[in-house]
Amino acid sequence: MHIPDNYLSPSTCAVMGAAMVPVWTVAVKKVKTEMSRVKVPMLGIGAAFSFLLMMFNIPLPGGTTGHAIGGTLLAILLGPYAACISVTVALLIQALLFGDGGILAFGANCFNMAFVLPFLGYFIYKFIKDRVKTEKGEYAGIILGSYLGINAAALCTAIEFGIQPLLFKNAAGQPLYCPYPLSISIPAMTIPHLLVAGVVEVIFTVAVIAFIKKVSPGTIYQSSKQKIKAVYGLIVALICLTPLGLLAAGTAWGEWGGEEIKNVVSGGNTLGFIPEGMKNGFNFKSIMPDYTVSGLPETAAYVLSAVAGVAILLILFKIIGSLKKDKSGDIHE
């Protein structure tokens, strides 16, 4: 999953690197507060551990071998923030000193393997573990977390590859970087991960955690009792993915405008008319019609609309939540 240089455009690399800066900042802060006593050496040695973990070959059916990334494993063992830093340092050493993975693509590689993989894997694990409080529940969390974590990372890699031919072409229409569109890059990346690499990751993660739990249960990271905020992570990921909406040429099914509905095909026949109610009905002029804001490139406007939409929804839910709390407070009094 290590993206080499020249597959991604420098601007993509810059965007991915910029996206990692706040992640790293938060991770360093979190680690400092959580592991005050042994913070510095543990980060370095954790990175060495994650580097070596990637060297382990695991037998696959058919006599071949593959290697796990161990992102979710590290997140469960060290906590997601320390795992993020450890994988980052391991990736930097691979790129800079061993020439494995690109230097410009470092940000993108970190985004996939040091951010998406450990955080998603860990939050799925924690989400399930907190709800199903048996040992089986915990292992279900480990299995799902490590499987979905690595596959989400593979999907992100595929998307980064796949948007290259859409965004960067020369005058002759030839793609400048990775030439494969999403329709090729997504299956090419995700199918092997869904079938093989994901399974390897799951087996390795479960086996190592089972071993450590048996031998030295106290060493595994215990997170503070924070309520799971996986939903927020998911929302952020979805915002990042909104430009994908641009790729879908048509309007979302069921979201036709007045003019569009005329051309809607049902049962082989186009509708051919605008329903009366829609024609004269309430026409809501949105502030950001069709998710574009004048003076901004389409992609940026799309992301901005998504952020605005999420912010408004969050505000609404928070207000509703606070109203509920007040009510329950009344009852207690």
Next chain:
Amino acid sequence: MTPEWMLKDENYIPESDKDTFINKSILSILGILSRIKVQSGYRKDSFHVSAIWKVAFTFVMIVLLSISRSFTFVIIVNVYLLLALSMMKANEILKILKVSFIVALFTFVILLPSVFLGYYYSVIMITPKVFATVLAVNIMSHTTQWNAITGALRTFLIPDIFILVLDITIKYIMLLGEFSLNLLYSLKLRSVGINNKKYSSLSGVAGTMFIKSKEMAEDMYAAMECRGFSGEYRIYKKLSFTFYDFFYVIVNGLIIFAFFYLRKA
């Protein structure tokens, strides 16, 4: 009297078992360790150029390669890098060329199907670009002591604490790596005949490594604290500018000039 059973011929031949994955793990860890050992033997001034310039210009070169749409420029960089490579030792040249060719070939094979989509540009441009990038990074890492590279990063405003973590990581890849090698060797040696538990033992190796790494971190912290480590970490370094540095800067300056010249043309 010698007991009778001692006089009998022993012809126990253990049934052979597959242990490719142990061998492969041993080989990849050995590869990493030998690479770390070799680099600590580099003379500080091989190429006589200070690490700061090497890191800076390698980075600039990679950026320019990535942006450039001129095939001529990509060829110029490749020629320059091959020239630099030709001044290194034969065994290093062999190692670097091997890695670069493998990565370039991999890229070529990956990109070849895109010709059917009508995209010949990718194959022609990206393959030599990847070759040059891998070459550049490997030349830098093979001619410089790694602590000089991490030290050079400081010049580019990377926080000291981060460089300390990097240095610790490199040292502990070595220590933990040797530790896990011993575990893998003993797993291999003790698996006489068919050992069905070998696969589960691999997780034991990784798990033991984790527990060991925790212990090492605690020991190291205790040692650092005993020696008065307060959480601050500073690197003091004089920046010297030699004739070789001057030459290196001029050559790289010419390449950057070529980039802009060819862009205009």
